[in-house]
Structures are given as C-alpha cells and as structure tokens.
Amino acid sequence: MNNQERDELLAAIAELCRRYPNWRLGQLVANVAGWADQEIWDIEDHQLLGTARAHLEQLTSPATPAARSERCA
Numbered sequence: 001m002n003n004q005e006r007d008e009l010l011a012a013i014a015e016l017c018r019r020y021p022n023w024r025l026g027q028l029v030a031n032v033a034g035w036a037d038q039e040i041w042d043i044e045d046h047q048l049l050g051t052a053r054a055h056l057e058q059l060t061s062p063a064t065p066a067a068r069s070e071r072c073a
Helices: 003-019 025-035 045-060 065-072
Strands: none
16 A cells, blocks of 8 residues: 555545544444455455445435435434
8 A cells, every 4th residue: 555545544534533433443443344344454455445435425425314314413
C-alpha cells in the first residue's frame, strides 16, 4: 500500500469514527473486517479501504434506510 492509499484508508477510518463515535478503534476495524467477511488478522489494507468506502457510500446514499434514518436524527 502506498502513502496515498494509506492516507485514504485513514481518512475512511476517521469518517467511520465520526459516524460511530461510541465504537472503540479496534472494534471499528474488527467490524469493517467482518463486513468484508475476513478475519481481522487476515484482512489486507486495500480490503479494509474498499469495504470502508462501500459502507460509507451506503450510509450517504439517499436510497438506503440507514441514510434516511441519519437525516432524521
């Protein structure tokens, strides 16, 4: 993973931290690994990045129930 990809992964993790403020960092990374159907010790950085991005896109998509409930909060 190059520095730009690492920066993008850290930015995605930071955004997820803002979305889930009650999750510990390790819990957040473990959850992202789970969303990718990977064990936390096996997941590659590019998989974490792709899964985090996909989840964030789902949260911001107007067609998803999660996005609708966030707008109401």
